Amino acid sequence: MRKLGEWDSRAIAEVIEFRGETTVVVLREHLRRVAEYLATEEAISFPFLSDITPVDRFPLEPRFELNYHLLSIERRERLRLRVWLPGADPVIASVTPVWPTANWHEREGFDLFGIRFEGHPDLTRIVMPDEWEGYPLRKDYPVEGYR
Amino acid sequence: MTTTIETATGQAQSMVLNMGPQHPSTHGVLRVILELDGETVIKAKPIIGYLHTGIEKSCESKTYSQAITLTDRIDYLAPLSNNLAYCLAVEKLIGVEIPKRAQYIRVLLTELTRIASHLVWLGTHAIDLGAMSVFLYCFREREELMKLFEYVSGQRMMTSYFRVGGLALEPPPGWTDRIRRVITALPGHVDDYEDLLTENKIWIGRTKGVGIISAADAIAMGASGPMLRGSGVAYDIRKAFPYSSYDEFDFQVMTQTAGDCYARYLVRVAEIRESIKIVRQALERNLVDGPFRASLPGIIPPSREEMKTSIEGLIYHFKIFTEGFAPPAGEVYSVIESPRGELRVFVASDGSNKPYRVKFRTPSFVNLQSLPKLCEGRLIADVVACIGTTDIVLGEVDR
Numbered sequence: 001m002r003k004l005g006e007w008d009s010r011a012i013a014e015v016i017e018f019r020g021e022t023t024v025v026v027l028r029e030h031l032r033r034v035a036e037y038l039a040t041e042e043a044i045s046f047p048f049l050s051d052i053t054p055v056d057r058f059p060l061e062p063r064f065e066l067n068y069h070l071l072s073i074e075r076r077e078r079l080r081l082r083v084w085l086p087g088a089d090p091v092i093a094s095v096t097p098v099w100p101t102a103n104w105h106e107r108e109g110f111d112l113f114g115i116r117f118e119g120h121p122d123l124t125r126i127v128m129p130d131e132w133e134g135y136p137l138r139k140d141y142p143v144e145g146y147r
Numbered sequence: 148m149t150t151t152i153e154t155a156t157g158q159a160q161s162m163v164l165n166m167g168p169q170h171p172s173t174h175g176v177l178r179v180i181l182e183l184d185g186e187t188v189i190k191a192k193p194i195i196g197y198l199h200t201g202i203e204k205s206c207e208s209k210t211y212s213q214a215i216t217l218t219d220r221i222d223y224l225a226p227l228s229n230n231l232a233y234c235l236a237v238e239k240l241i242g243v244e245i246p247k248r249a250q251y252i253r254v255l256l257t258e259l260t261r262i263a264s265h266l267v268w269l270g271t272h273a274i275d276l277g278a279m280s281v282f283l284y285c286f287r288e289r290e291e292l293m294k295l296f297e298y299v300s301g302q303r304m305m306t307s308y309f310r311v312g313g314l315a316l317e318p319p320p321g322w323t324d325r326i327r328r329v330i331t332a333l334p335g336h337v338d339d340y341e342d343l344l345t346e347n348k349i350w351i352g353r354t355k356g357v358g359i360i361s362a363a364d365a366i367a368m369g370a371s372g373p374m375l376r377g378s379g380v381a382y383d384i385r386k387a388f389p390y391s392s393y394d395e396f397d398f399q400v401m402t403q404t405a406g407d408c409y410a411r412y413l414v415r416v417a418e419i420r421e422s423i424k425i426v427r428q429a430l431e432r433n434l435v436d437g438p439f440r441a442s443l444p445g446i447i448p449p450s451r452e453e454m455k456t457s458i459e460g461l462i463y464h465f466k467i468f469t470e471g472f473a474p475p476a477g478e479v480y481s482v483i484e485s486p487r488g489e490l491r492v493f494v495a496s497d498g499s500n501k502p503y504r505v506k507f508r509t510p511s512f513v514n515l516q517s518l519p520k521l522c523e524g525r526l527i528a529d530v531v532a533c534i535g536t537t538d539i540v541l542g543e544v545d546r
Contacts, residue, residue, distance in 0.1 A: 018477045019239050048366050050482075051508035053493045069480065069491065069508070073366070073382045078482075101369030104516050112203075127196035127545055136204055143208050 016082075023067075023080040031083050032093040038070065038079075039098045046070035046079060049099035052106060054113045058139035063087030064115060068095070085115065094120040112137035161189055164527075168197045172275045172531040175541030179518070179530065186526050191519045195512075198545040206505040210471030211237050211311060214502060219305040221507055222543040224267050227253075227260040227296075228485040230309035233505075235390055235481035236492040237311045241446055241474040248437040249313040250392040255326070255429035256299065256308070257391075257483075258422040262333070263292040264486035265415050265422075269340060272412070272535035276353045281343050288336050291329045298322060312447030313440030323434055330426050337419055344412070354408035358521035358533040361406055368520065369513040372488025373414045374537060378406035384484040391483075396425050408536040415538075446472040471500035487511055487538050511543040 012034075014025040026034050038046050050069040057063055062084040070079045085092060094117035096102045106117040107126040114135035117123055125132060134141055167178040176197035182190040202221060206214040218233045219226035231253055238245065270285030293303045299318050300308035308315050344350045360370070362378040375382055383400040385393040401417035403410035441447050444459070448467050453460035466472075476498040482491040488510030495504040514537045521533040 019242070019479050021479060049369060050489060050491060051506070051513070053506040053508070055495050055504045067478070067493065073380065073387070076387050099369070100367045101513060101516060104512065127199040129196070136201060143204060
């Protein structure tokens with residue numbers, strides 16, 4: 001944690017502790033660099049990406065929150081990276097080249113929230129049909145769907 | 148729905164074959180598009196979503212307690228594991244410690260769930276590869292476990308037995324004796340399965356050296372559970388991040404180093420035996436006396452007695468079952484070792500009586516991503532072995 005701050009304090013906006021869980025809020029343009037650093041840096045590396053959880057904070061701005069859950073099996077440590085994305089322009093650099101497992105998680109984020117991951121090898125819908133309109137897990141999408 | 152798959156060779160002799168979604172060995176509605184060169188798989192692309200039911204969206208319009216019934220339906224082979232993961236997340240959010248007795252009962256029942264789930268896996272995996280009798284034996288024993296769940300919770304499959312703060316109801320009298328009877332007979336049955344398979348030449352031929360994934364690849368692909376342990380990584384959340392008093396139980400993390408289908412088979416069979424050990428230890432604890440729910444007025448329902456005799460109890464009971472309870476705002480996760488691997492539940496609360504967002508990081512979804520790695524370059528018959536040994540549950544993949 002401290003090492004991450006020493007490495008590049010500009011990338012980190014905030015550190016949140018809640019119920020024993022550490023969340024590091026990272027600025028959008030730095031995410032990819034932070035990801036590469038955390039995936040490879042000796043002694044603090046997190047080689048396992050558990051999942052990517054998008055949250056829609058509509059109507060607040062910035063609207064989208066992306067939570068990257070990292071794990072180090074060796075050190076038994078977990079860490080959450082959080083990035084905020086504006087509603088008008090939900091674009092973020094893909095971390096699939098860093099953690100290959102991010103592939104499907106990012107497709108899910110695209111499918112259900114409409115977040116675009118730049119540099120993703122195959123950004124298509126994953127659970128909804130290809131021709132589906134709208135992004136079902138957004139807060140302005142009705143539970144019973146559009147009729 | 149149109150799906151394109153780019154051909155790796157670009158030559159005319161490769162053939163694209165659609166497998167599923169209606170195919171008996173895909174264990175549900177998985178579709179795999181295979182590009183074949185003769186009988187060799189050049190490229191495999193799993194297509195999912197045929198069982199997508201929008202559970203995460205539905206959770207947002209239910210109260211915290213109502214959402215428990217939806218968690219059963221994610222992984223219908225291990226409903227109690229899902230109940231547990233969700234309840235642990237909400238309990239973490241409201242910051243409540245539940246009584247030891249309820250924790251032990253949770254451990255006991257989730258381990259029985261693990262055995263039941265592994266039995267279904269073993270049976271279906273065996274029948275996919277042509278071993279019919281194992282399937283029948285596994286389902287016979289699973290039925291005994293299902294009867295136990297029904298006796299304890301009232302339901303065979305969709306139990307919803309774990310609630311926020313403890314259990315749904317006091318287990319019926321004599322339940323531990325029933326479990327003891329079943330669990331005493333079980334090791335002999337596991338020996339029978341091993342007699343039929345472990346040294347079986349055909350079984351070894353179909354699974355050994357098939358679907359190999361290295362430890363580094365498994366970690367990069369996010370694989371967890373027996374998938375990861377079959378490749379030699381001793382990572383078990385029950386040991387690494389103990390929850391629900393697992394640290395008080397003595398068991399081993401089973402690993403194999405080969406990383407093939409046979410290794411994963413050995414890991415799961417060994418896990419059945421370890422689970423039996425945990426169940427035995429749990430049965431020696433105090434499971435009969437004491438409360439089965441924590442006491443937290445306004446959030447956790449009062450006991451039946453209290454509800455009938457005190458006015459506060461009645462009011463709380465009424466309020467909890469009509470409008471629910473409102474935990475503090477914030478985000479938490481819980482993570483448990485489900486039969487299939489790392490099951491993580493992320494709950495975001497905005498301080499109202501309904502979860503703002505619930506996300507289930509299901510092990511099947513992530514493990515399935517490795518399927519192309521497992522079966523590319525192998526024969527088409529091995530695809531069936533590879534799907535079987537990743538142990539997917541499509542309800543969990545699609546949610």
